[in-house]
Amino acid sequence: VDFRRASFVTSAPDITHLPEDVGMEIAFAGRSNAGKSSALNTLTDHKGLAHTSKTPGRTQLINVFRLDDERRLIDLPGYGFAKVPLEMKLQWQEKLAQYLEERQCLRGLVVMMDVRHPLKDLDSNMIAWGVAAEMPVLVLLTKADKLKQAEKNKVLRKVKENLSELGGEITIQLFSSLKGTGREPALRVLNGWFQR
Numbered sequence: 001v002d003f004r005r006a007s008f009v010t011s012a013p014d015i016t017h018l019p020e021d022v023g024m025e026i027a028f029a030g031r032s033n034a035g036k037s038s039a040l041n042t043l044t045d046h047k048g049l050a051h052t053s054k055t056p057g058r059t060q061l062i063n064v065f066r067l068d069d070e071r072r073l074i075d076l077p078g079y080g081f082a083k084v085p086l087e088m089k090l091q092w093q094e095k096l097a098q099y100l101e102e103r104q105c106l107r108g109l110v111v112m113m114d115v116r117h118p119l120k121d122l123d124s125n126m127i128a129w130g131v132a133a134e135m136p137v138l139v140l141l142t143k144a145d146k147l148k149q150a151e152k153n154k155v156l157r158k159v160k161e162n163l164s165e166l167g168g169e170i171t172i173q174l175f176s177s178l179k180g181t182g183r184e185p186a187l188r189v190l191n192g193w194f195q196r
């Protein structure tokens, strides 16, 4: 699958507004500001496909990108932004849960975490959710350029150790949109999911 062919389809306020539940989807999740939009742009080699933002937590929409007639990438709303009211946080969680539980065409979940702040509660929940749904999970430790080699390898080891307790099919790797680090291995994993 050529990820560079990605194009925007729609922004859905909830799962009832998504395209018909056929074909295959891979969903992208992460705390707001984790670098999800940047990662999507890097993976698809489109600078402006997903909108990176300096005011995190503002968008609750589910963004849909198509790769071809069968395959889509789903940009789920960023979670965990401190400055939104609890009520709204709960609504977002509900929306994420609903998508993950109900979407039949979902083939895998990508969870982005800032390499400097990995495994917050909501991240662990999200990953556990994927495993519970028998979904392969790719964890991208983003902004890897922010840490020295030894430091980021240490984080990678720790996260691997921690997540091994969950069982399931979890791939964990370092990623940097700035440097392009991890792009090829991530694409290999995602392409594998789309071939199943």
Ligand code: GDP
Pocket (backbone or CB within 6 Å): 030, 031, 032, 033, 034, 035, 036, 037, 038, 039, 051, 052, 053, 054, 056, 078, 142, 143, 144, 145, 146, 175, 176, 177, 178, 179
């Ligand atoms: P999102 O809220 O998860 O979609 O995060 P964004 O992609 O909008 O990124 C949040 C902030 O992190 C922005 O200021 C980006 O420029 C920055 N950022 C994202 N990816 C990287 C990266 O790989 N390296 C560095 N140094 N900064 C990044």
